[in-house]
Ligand code: 13P
């Protein structure tokens with residue numbers, strides 16, 4: 001296989017260099033398929049060193065990306081923190097557009113690339129700056145806490161950002177008894193269950209997490225006795241009440257690593273389970289599969305092409321970035 005002038009053959013050198021990764025991923029990919037992935041992994045890892053690039057990968061990336069080429073992995077909060085302190089010249093964001101935009105806002109002097117510009121998010125697409133303006137008129141003086149899963153334009157008219165990993169902390173740290181949380185109604189309901197403050201919410205939702213039901217969890221418990229159920233706060237209240245623990249993608253991974261449950265189900269996007277299973281072969285992961293079509297736009301061939309061409313590049317107008325940086329930095333300080 002070739003991508004332009006690049007030779008993507010499965011040579012002895014490629015096999016040797018990628019063998020430690022394959023040892024980890026052999027349950028996920030058969031040998032024949034691995035031979036098509038390994039040359040991409042080899043070439044991406046070579047090229048990112050040559051170009052002083054760093055690959056930031058969200059926990060929903062497939063195992064070939066997550067375990068094969070990522071330098072930093074994590075949830076939205078961890079990736080934002082890492083972007084703020086990297087000294088690489090190029091950031092390749094393996095995740096969705098709002099994540100790349102957040103990285104760009106925090107490092108305007110760096111080149112931020114995303115392998116597929118169309119990798120969006122149902123939450124980010126569900127709210128505009130005009131909606132925020134209407135909310136300000138409806139709730140005068142009430143601070144607006146905006147989930148990072150939003151565009152730079154929406155962040156720019158917000159008071160502070162939050163992620164699923166720090167929402168409760170941020171709300172409790174604000175000097176206000178009432179707050180407005182946008183756009184995810186389920187994250188707002190979850191946060192309300194953890195704070196005495198009054199939270200007003202908006203009608204946004206994640207197209208992946210709202211598909212899970214409490215009945216799914218009942219069935220998992222019946223079919224897999226003793227299973228520990230961890231759910232993302234973008235799920236409905238019924239699902240979160242039926243789960244044993246709720247947390248961001250990284251908090252779920254930390255829970256699994258600290259508590260070491262023998263049998264676990266992660267109520268979230270399915271690549272998470274594949275990545276945890278590869279790192280913890282001793283654990284039994286029940287794997288309900290709900291794919292995020294946006295996250296799944298990111299693939300090894302697209303990562304390689306974007307590193308080679310240094311595009312598509314994520315650009316943010318400097319005046320807009322200056323405004324959007326304020327609520328993001330406020331969040332990083334408060335968390
Ligand atoms: P995390 O911040 O928990 O990784 O969530 C991001 C996301 O898009 C979840 O759907």
Ligand code: SF4
Nearest residue numbers: 121122206207208292
């Ligand atoms: Fe957006 Fe949901 Fe996909 Fe996360 S899983 S990127 S919230 S659509």
